[in-house]
Amino acid sequence: MIVGIPREIKVREYRVAMTPAGVRALTESGHDIVVECGVGSGSGLEDREYLEAGARTVEGAAEVYAQADLIVKVKEPLPAEYGLLRSGQCLFTYLHLATNTALTSVLLQNRITALAYETVQLHDGSLPLLQPMSEVAGRMAVQIGAHFLQKEQGGKGVLLAGAPGVRPGRVVVLGAGTGGSNAVRIAVGMGADVTVLDIEPSRLALLDEHYGNRIHTLISNSQNIEDEVRHADLVVGAVLIPGARAPHLVTEDLVKQMEPGSVIVDLAVDQGGCVETVRPTTHDEPVRTVHGVLHYGVPNIPGAVSRTSTFALTNSTLAYIRKIADLGVSNALACDAALAKGLNTRDGQIHNRKVASALGLAFSPVTCADSDQG
Structure with missing residues (x-):
């Protein structure tokens, strides 16, 4: 799978979605990682480190979005990034859609499979990807x-x-x-x-x-x-x-x-x-x-201590990203109930009941056809 990591553009957001060590783990599993030049500069991570880990660097976010099957970010896409999302692409990041009608509309219109870090939930109710931040x-x-x-x-x-x-x-x-x-x-x-x-x-x-x-x-x-x-x-x-x-x-x-x-x-x-x-x-x-x-x-309070936050975030997200890359989105959702709870939108439908309720939109339960969850 081609995994793309663009630079964050939110004001004073210095975190990056993955450390070079995380990139190395994915490339060792045979995946192609494409990162935007300067992606880790705000966290003190140089392009050289990403290249040595096996990533490819490209100029500009547009190239990342154009090539990647899976986009991994820290914060939700901003309006300047909406036009870069491709139909059928998978997005994995903090989304917080319950207060963001505009982004939700873009995800639905573009039929984006959007997984939210903050709604990935273990059987005991804990939120493993929200916890470090x-x-x-x-x-x-x-x-x-x-x-x-x-x-x-x-x-x-x-x-x-x-x-x-x-x-x-x-x-x-x-x-x-x-x-x-x-x-x-x-x-x-x-x-x-x-x-x-x-x-x-x-x-x-x-x-x-x-x-x-x-x-x-x-x-x-x-x-x-x-x-x-x-x-x-x-x-x-x-x-x-x-x-x-x-x-x-x-x-x-x-x-x-x-x-x-x-x-x-x-x-x-x-x-x-x-x-x-x-x-x-x-x-x-x-x-x-x-x-x-x-x-x-x-x-984005943790963005102020970006290096600490970047390493803490990668420690938590990498296993889920690796599962998506190794198995594909549908199979990953089918075999991991916690990750399945992270599914917010897919094929133009909202699959998170609380997001749908907050925005006054229709909720669609996940079916076998959606993600093989049964």
């Missing part, structure tokens, strides 16, 4: 929040660790999944006063067992959210429903009750955000101030 984003969220709490950044001038005789900053984490638990880890390490809320008692129990009285755990309901958020210095939104639009747990009215200079970092912005007033921002202009509260809504 959620870990990175969760850890960065508290660092980012601490930065913007500084007075010179527009924040209220609070040090999360506090000082002798001065109480530490209050951090509220909404969601105790991968992103949320990693945010808790960093916030505790900084010495903050940490409260985490989740609807699953079992998740809270795990954190309580690990951190003991160094954190507060609460069941997530509207009353507890209101009580905690209005007094928070930093709110980290880490709520995820795979494939679906995130629920608005923090309303605009609640944001109005927060103290001016408080900070919100919403990790769920890719799925619409769990804070009503959050909108997507960029690394160039990462913060919007709404009702005196700083809102950080950068969708």
